[in-house]
Amino acid sequence: MDAGAEDRERWVLDPLVGVGPLRFGMTPEQVSASLGGEVPAEHRTYHPFPAGTPWETQGDPTEERLTEERFEGAGVRAHYRGWEEGNGPLLTAVTVLGRTGPQVLLGGIPLIGRQLTAVEADITRYITDNDLGLRFVCRGDLEVYGLGVWVRSARVGDTTVSEARIGAEQWEEE
Template identity: 50%
Template sequence: MAWWSRKPEDERARWELDPLVGVGPLRFGMSPEQVQAALDGAIAYVSQGTEDRLAWQTFHEVEVTAIYGPGPRLAAVALDGRSGPLVRLRGVELIDRAPSEVRADLLELAGREGASVRVNRSGDPEAAAWGLSMGARPGWALSPEGYAERTDRMVTDALCAGPELAEDPYGTEPVRQWCKVREERGAHSGEWPVRAEGDRPRWGCTPLEGVGPLRFGMNPREVAAALGGEPPAERRGWFTWEGYGAEQWELEQDRFDEAGVTAHYWYRDGFPTLAAVTVDGRTGPRVEFEGIPLIGRPVTEVDAAVNRYVEDSGIGLRVGCAGDLGPDGTNIFVRADRAGDAVISGARFCAEDWEDHG
């Protein structure tokens, strides 16, 4: 979803989840043509796929993503929490609420129905009996002046899966391909501890060159070595089709949980090299820019400080694809990271030619 297009509640569709059968007008097993017809002819943005190998489609008019299995046939539906349909399950409102409230309601419903609820890869409730896997993302609101601005709260979204994916939606193709997850170690605890400021190392940053011990242009082995040899907790990437059915997997990012950073790569001369570093708001090192603490603060507080800085300096403000703010000429962006129901600030530091896509 575009961060600036949050819909008022009275303009959002209201759907019901029919577990393992469908959600709203969509039914698992539909063809792409049937999905489009069920969505009243909404125009699809094809995120990935070819004519005979469609992976998923995002419909921005209704803010849902249709994820396809073989056929292609509808296998899962991702629902945007900020502007997508408001979905209910047995009277439980699933979308655009505080994650802890939805979790409590689902556990109560599971108790009544004898359903098993576990914690998924994002730390949210997941139930195979319902084909439901909850998630959350930072919330937005309209300012008194009428423009979109970030808030300090998370809101729920959801992935609804058909029977083939219900047992492990995020661990099964095609959802893994949609998420670009290649390797993942360990499971989320469902807790959101925030590392104390005194327990975080202090890193310096040089805009357009690097942050802490990481320098743009490093290869993945050099990145891991600079972080003390820590192995990535998760690797993400994508497949490129080389022709004749051959596929090449290309590394996009490595997440390092102990260091609290994610390394993002681009391909120059056919090899991945470091192009951006995201510092996690909950666990990452302390980093300042021009006296502004960027990490682990209420995101609205840091946004306000960045706005004051650019106004005072006259250098201009850049807004990233996800609505992240940053001083012009630095390619530094303030991120919105999750801490349970709350949002705290992280930051992304990018090489000069890196285009941030959220």
């Protein structure tokens, strides 16, 4: 593990339900409150009906939809969906950052801040021992199929460490 791994806060993973204090289906306000009132350092939005496109007649061209918030203090990114169902932004996935995020365990395997090849070897054994599926998504991330867990990499200087994206059942990694 990385040098500060033992000092990290530990969060419990509840596959397809949530991680740590975060539960899928929370509003952005509930996410912030669950993270001790932390204000997101960054927001990402998109315009579903941009002016000058064929879609502008299908809605308000000035409408912005929240898709992601970055919480630097907690070491996580919150990912939102739900607009399509008319619910507004609801938490659908959480990325636990490899450099700064809390430690998350899957079946006793630490997922955050480790050498990527070590995590992948542990996950492969876990999948084999528990008769689970394994998939690789477009960017090469390893997915524990059916549990909403993706092992990803994060750059730290000239090397990389592991991080994880934890998703609800309806989350689809792109």
